[in-house]
Amino acid sequence: MSVIPDGRLADLSPGDFARYSRHLILPEVGLEGQRRLKAARVLVVGTGGLGAPLALYLAAAGVGTLGLIDFDTVETSNLQRQIIHSTRDVDRPKVASARDRVLGINPDARVITHDTRLTSENALEILGGYDIVADGTDNFPTRYLVNDAAVLLGIPVVYGSIFQFEGQASVFYAREGPCYRCLYPAPPPPGLVPSCGEGGVLGVLPGIIGCIQANEVIKLIVGAAARGGETLIGRLLLLDAWRMQFRTLTLEKDPDCPICGARPTIHTLVDYAEFCGLTRATEETPVEEITARELKTRLDRGEPIQLIDIREPHERAIFQFAGAKAIPFGQLMRRKDEFDPDHDAVFICKIGQRSIHAIRALRDAGYAGRMLNLKDGSNAWARDVAPHLPQY
């Protein structure tokens, strides 16, 4: 079954026959499949690493209407993997840059840009204009938001996610199989899992996973399941690109799923920042901060401050933080006796996020000394105090 009903098949123009010749002579796609592709409306959420190959290949394949949603602008550090953007696009809105490339490949594509953040307020309206959502976002709140909105609207989510050199792909389509909540009923507490901005990502990886997503989108549109194909509905594809191993795990629908189960308790979109624990309980003791300039002043005065660099060894190779004791994040519990609770300890990571979690974890583990978080991390030190050091 295609997600595009027979009544919506679009007519091909004379030029389309030449452009899509290699699809038309493929029996599993053929004229009917190409007409469905032309009629299809696909929303690509995020025009970053995953969204880049998704949008490029879907445009090339003849998807008639492509929605692009992103609120970000192109940064130099994006270019290592977000191949839809070019060096000259730095500082442009990502959706504008992506739109230019998409139309360059296929001027007949109808491109709808949403230069905004997807929220609980606008998600149903935006997603409601599409047949399929391809999810290439980079955070848990948006992933749950996309899932819930798609379940409520009855449309499939073609899911992809990456971290370092591992990727996941699936199709979450509650009408025919499990949804994202069936697999992951709750997100990790904030800070527990580092983001790609902190953990890094192999540049090619989103290209591979994004292409797998594009393949699934096309299969849903042409109705591969009725033509001897199999989609990723009910399966989770895992890729370890470093060891080059693909594995497929079976996913089952959770009968107690709060949104797609037998007795759903979620009937409307919720506050996903709160659901993901990003709005912290007010009674929780806040983590004390110190700016790079304040730290410099105190160090210059000769105060006995313990500097704890929790970055990984390969990050310290980019630059060493002078006078700091190196204890990677993943070894803090084992080595917490190496701190002196009588002196202030300043925790240093790349952007000041992992260090917040480190302080909370040590506090939970009973460490009684005063702990301060270097605000915005080693990048702030390089920016404000030591400009000869690189920000990365």
Add this chain to the structure above:
Amino acid sequence: MSITIQIPSALRAFTDRKPEIAVEGKTVREAIGALADAYPDIRPHLFDASGALRAFVNIYVAGKNIRHADGIETVLPDGEILALVPAIAGGAGQ
């Protein structure tokens, strides 16, 4: 009973970057417990404060989610491979 636990990259920071760890255990509880004993920094990522398995980590044994078997008490045959499959969110990113 020797069990191989596959460590995803999101959790390798807590296992000295090792992708696989061999442990002893007759059930998932014993195997995961042995892992957390050997690498205590991974414990908060696998268990919450009450000692329950966290919902963002799925555990697969022989290709099957233990939630659809006997959960954390699922019995492990000698030589079995146990895969940790945590939620990851990367995609667009800075």
